[in-house]
Amino acid sequence: MAWTNYHSHTNFSDGKLTAKDYVLAALEQNVFQYGFSDHAPVQFECEWCIDPEKLSIYYDTVDQLKSTFSDKIDILKSLEIDYIPGEITNSDFKNDLDYCVGSVHFGQKLEDGTYWVIDGPSKEFDIGVKELYDDNIQLAVEQYFALNQKMLLEDPPDILGHFDKVKMHNKNRFYFSEDASWYKDAIVATLETAKKQNVIVEINTRGRYKKISDYYPSQWVWREIKERNIPIVLNSDCHHPREITKEFSLVAEELASIGIKELMVFENGGFVPRAFDGDGVILVEP
Numbered sequence: 001m002a003w004t005n006y007h008s009h010t011n012f013s014d015g016k017l018t019a020k021d022y023v024l025a026a027l028e029q030n031v032f033q034y035g036f037s038d039h040a041p042v043q044f045e046c047e048w049c050i051d052p053e054k055l056s057i058y059y060d061t062v063d064q065l066k067s068t069f070s071d072k073i074d075i076l077k078s079l080e081i082d083y084i085p086g087e088i089t090n091s092d093f094k095n096d097l098d099y100c101v102g103s104v105h106f107g108q109k110l111e112d113g114t115y116w117v118i119d120g121p122s123k124e125f126d127i128g129v130k131e132l133y134d135d136n137i138q139l140a141v142e143q144y145f146a147l148n149q150k151m152l153l154e155d156p157p158d159i160l161g162h163f164d165k166v167k168m169h170n171k172n173r174f175y176f177s178e179d180a181s182w183y184k185d186a187i188v189a190t191l192e193t194a195k196k197q198n199v200i201v202e203i204n205t206r207g208r209y210k211k212i213s214d215y216y217p218s219q220w221v222w223r224e225i226k227e228r229n230i231p232i233v234l235n236s237d238c239h240h241p242r243e244i245t246k247e248f249s250l251v252a253e254e255l256a257s258i259g260i261k262e263l264m265v266f267e268n269g270g271f272v273p274r275a276f277d278g279d280g281v282i283l284v285e286p
Helices: 019-028 051-069 120-132 137-154 165-171 182-197 217-229 248-259
Strands: 003-005 029-038 074-082 100-105 106-109 115-117 200-204 232-235 263-266 272-276
Touching: 003 263, 019 051, 019 115, 029 051, 029 106, 029 165, 029 182, 029 263, 051 074, 106 120, 115 120, 120 272, 137 182, 137 272, 182 200, 182 217, 217 248, 232 248
Parallel strands: 003 029, 029 074, 074 100, 200 232, 232 263
Antiparallel strands: 106 115, 263 272
């Protein structure tokens, strides 16, 4: 048994160390397949995205690591690509990648011409809720999920990234309840769209191990995923090498306890289901 991780960030974007540092740590943490997915460049200033002028260097670095460590670990080249209609979509990059992670970090443009930052400090989140939705948090959150659904329908990624991350803001003050019927409806609608488009949903452990919120998505959502037989991967969204497999054993056991039996693994140019247990993906079937 060994682990996979398809969502990670190096110092090419907002991660802490070099790509090679992550490979070495992945080997130490019993990872047999590792995907680099730094934040794709955007056409405006963004401190946590790859500099557009460095994208080719990023590609070359990952390709070199693939070659250097080919006998020890399967390395994959990816990006976490923002979905901003008319600005950036998955198709802008996916042909150069093994797979892509699609995520929503930005909303509509604000009065000053910048994009509303959804995945950022709560003070920036508040600006968008006020300017764009007249402080109607339900409408703001519903529009966030609607943007995820629009991405899934118009330019689907291989993996849907942390699609309920908007809940992170509940850490600083209470914005909404996940028990609200409108919120559950938005979650289910997004899952139904992912199912329709054959998109993998990640179970992302970062919210829990960083003590920001629960996992992405929350544990109650896992049963909704199972009910719809939606394929999943287990990712850590690591920004430091020590985070590559954070919470993996615990989550794997919890997934198994509700009847989820398979994680998706990249093979021969696509993702296929493989059995797993608390120690990782089962590489050789008994």
